[in-house]
Amino acid sequence: MKSEHNYLVGEKIRIKSLNIEGYLVWLYAGQGLICSQNVTIDASIKDSVTATKAAMEKVKAGSGGQTCTSVSGVTGGSADIEVIA
Numbered sequence: 577m578k579s580e581h582n583y584l585v586g587e588k589i590r591i592k593s594l595n596i597e598g599y600l601v602w603l604y605a606g607q608g609l610i611c612s613q614n615v616t617i618d619a620s621i622k623d624s625v626t627a628t629k630a631a632m633e634k635v636k637a638g639s640g641g642q643t644c645t646s647v648s649g650v651t652g653g654s655a656d657i658e659v660i661a
Contacts, residue, residue, distance in 0.1 A: 577609065586614050588660040591650055597660060601631045603650060611644040 583589060583600055590597035591610070598610035601617065602624050621643050628646070635642050636661040650656065 583657065583659070584591060586616065588614075590648060590658045590660055591656060592658060593651060593656050594647055594649070596645060598645065601644070602627045603647075606648060606650045608650060609644055610645045610647055611642060613638075613642045615644070617643075 583603060585600055585602065587600050588598065589600050589610070597612055598612050599614040601609040601611055601615055603609075604624060607624065609624070611629060611631060615634045616629045617627055617634070621630060622629045628644075631644055635644055
């Protein structure tokens with residue numbers, strides 16, 4: 577699933593306006609899903625609902641301690657989103 581603004585799935589980002597940082601699962605039209613650890617989902621998934629479900633299943637199956645946060649109201653501009661190296 578492609579995210580807007582050319583941020584890569586799996587990239588660690590900080591959303592300044594929401595004070596959230598984590599790994600990007602998807603971000604589109606101001607909505608998104610950020611996880612505390614990188615969650616790899618199938619590249620063929622094209623819609624956010626399926627992507628969220630796939631990510632949550634991976635989190636449940638994982639070793640625990642990982643959380644995913646749904647975000648909304650992301651302005652999305654590069655001034656708001658910072659990639660963390």
